[in-house]
Amino acid sequence: MPRAIWTGSISFGLVNVPVKLYTAVRQQDIHFNQFEEGSGARIQYKRVSEKTGEEVPWEHIVKGYEVHKGSYVMIDPDELEAVEPEATRTIDIEDFVALDDIDPIYYEHTYYMAPAGPEGGAGKAYRLLLEAMEEQGKVGIGKVVLRTKQYLAAVRPLEGALALSTMLFADEVVSASDIDGIPRGKEAAVSKREIDMASQIIDSLTTEWDPSRYHDTYRETVMDLIKRKSKGEEIEVAEKPAERGKVVDLMAALEASLDASKKGGSTSRSKSGSSRRATSTRRKTSAARSKSAGSSKSTRSAGSKAKPKATSGSHRKSA
DSSP: OOOOSEEEEEEETTEEEEEEEEEOOOOOOOOOOOBOTTTOOBOOOOOBOTTTOOBOOGGGOOEEEEEETTEEEEEOHHHHHHHSOOOOSEEEEEEEEEGGGSOGGGEEEEEEEEEOSSTTHHHHHHHHHHHHHHHHTEEEEEEEEETTEEEEEEEEEETTEEEEEEEOOGGGSOOGGGOTTOOOGGGGOOOHHHHHHHHHHHHHHOOOOOGGGOOOHHHHHHHHHHHHHHTTOOOOOOOOOOOOOOOOOHHHHHHHHHHHHHHHHHHHHHHHHHHHHHHHHHHHHHHHHHHHHHHTSOGGGTTOOOOOOOOGGGOSOOO
């Protein structure tokens, strides 16, 4: 079972919701150790003074910030500790904003939140905030201190739970206008026909979002390589052909892409259609259950319609 990495509370208005924070992602990176070729000895890294060439113990190391080329301001650990953000245990929600108004570029890391504290009270306050935010499709924006660093944070509904996503501040996001080489204006003008053909290709590849369809094929290939080598298999590495730059005829590429999508699109569209039909069936089943449950209530509730809730499924990115 995952362990809570932070315990505190969410505060909005005069309402206080005790919560625990759990990591919501599990990176699947492959980590290698480094060895000396031939001897198989592990490589070690030491903190060595460039002046004496001797190793420097941690207690004699200070931090320096380069203000000019080759000029540093030295900062003692005590001085840094004195200006660290106060390690509060409260996420104060300052604003509520529409979920779709936040561009995914601002999201950093995501954590699940669970109720903390006495049974009953904490759970009810947690559920109240969750359902109210789902009802309105809103995200709570505030600040949180994790491991001595202050973050902008978004509290939002995610898969029937509250999630906290740390976010980047505005001055940490690079504007596209600062990037050289992005085609703009008349020099990159495209024709209506080219746009229509590109739109057809997009339409032919459009399906419902299903994250389980996508795999880290590189990691799977590397793990297969490791497994084969661990069994003593000899690995032959084929030389890659030299790549040559090609001048692309845009219209020819569009026509070829559209033709290929039409030939292979039937299977893709069939899968997409099956997915949509399955989703439709689930919705109809859910509606039938709701209708059946509603019929067992008093006649006052007959004919009344439940107000649909906005869920976190409308969010463009799972952070």
